[in-house]
Amino acid sequence: QVQLQQSGTELVKPASSVKISCKASGYTFTSNYMHWIRQQPGNGLEWIGWIYPGNGNTKYNQKFDGKATLTADKSSSTAYMQLSSLTSEDSAVYFCARWDNYYWYFDFWGPGTMVTVSS
Amino acid sequence: EIVLTQSPTTMAASPGEKVTITCRASSSVSYMYWYQQKSGASPKPWIYETSKLASGVPDRFSGSGSGTSYSFTISSMETEDAATYYCHQWSSTPWTFGGGTKLELK
Numbered sequence: 001q002v003q004l005q006q007s008g009t010e011l012v013k014p015a016s017s018v019k020i021s022c023k024a025s026g027y028t029f030t031s032n033y034m035h036w037i038r039q040q041p042g043n044g045l046e047w048i049g050w051i052y053p054g055n056g057n058t059k060y061n062q063k064f065d066g067k068a069t070l071t072a073d074k075s076s077s078t079a080y081m082q083l084s085s086l087t088s089e090d091s092a093v094y095f096c097a098r099w100d101n102y103y104w105y106f107d108f109w110g111p112g113t114m115v116t117v118s119s
Numbered sequence: 120e121i122v123l124t125q126s127p128t129t130m131a132a133s134p135g136e137k138v139t140i141t142c143r144a145s146s147s148v149s150y151m152y153w154y155q156q157k158s159g160a161s162p163k164p165w166i167y168e169t170s171k172l173a174s175g176v177p178d179r180f181s182g183s184g185s186g187t188s189y190s191f192t193i194s195s196m197e198t199e200d201a202a203t204y205y206c207h208q209w210s211s212t213p214w215t216f217g218g219g220t221k222l223e224l225k
Contacts, residue, residue: 043218044217046216047213047215097162100164103171105152105167106164110161
């Protein structure tokens with residue numbers, strides 16, 4: 001069965017960076033786009049971008065250009081998102097979500113990684 | 120950027136009551152998608168391509184609409200339907216979500 005396991009809660013300082021992971025299992029990692037989505041406290045969902053692990057291609061929401069960097073490691077079936085120059089605005093839960101190639105929606109989501117930016 | 124505006128933002132319904140949520144797009148989109156999120160959990164796919172139910176979704180749910188106006192309906196509210204529902208479009212980049220409608224049990 002498809003599973004997406006995300007790394008644990010992060011407490012980080014302003015101006016620093018953090019790299020969170022999303023380990024996929026139960027399917028061919030290189031065959032599906034992996035998206036990242038942000039949910040700020042009490043707020044809705046915001047699309048950050050996607051990576052295609054098969055070739056490493058990425059696409060970002062312009063809002064996150066320079067903020068988020070998406071990578072993928074085929075050998076470990078793990079997608080990563082690095083967030084840089086963190087501010088309190090980046091405090092949020094970050095989800096990875098697999099894109100279904102047939103029905104064209106986010107069919108499986110990770111449990112989310114909470115990032116808190118605080119000095 | 121296409122802005123999706125959901126209404127209402129919160130509502131309460133009694134068991135058996137019909138529920139309708141609307142999602143208006145600032146520009147025309149090809150299809151609307153809906154996700155259900157319960158407190159502390161990840162979103163789940165609920166409706167895709169405007170009106171098709173995702174796997175396991177009960178048939179009391181339905182979706183309709185076109186262009187800039189879409190709706191999401193529960194024909195008869197059940198306890199388990201209490202959640203926040205988000206509409207979503209990927210017709211245009213950046214992909215966007217509505218602000219969510221929190222549906223509570225009355």
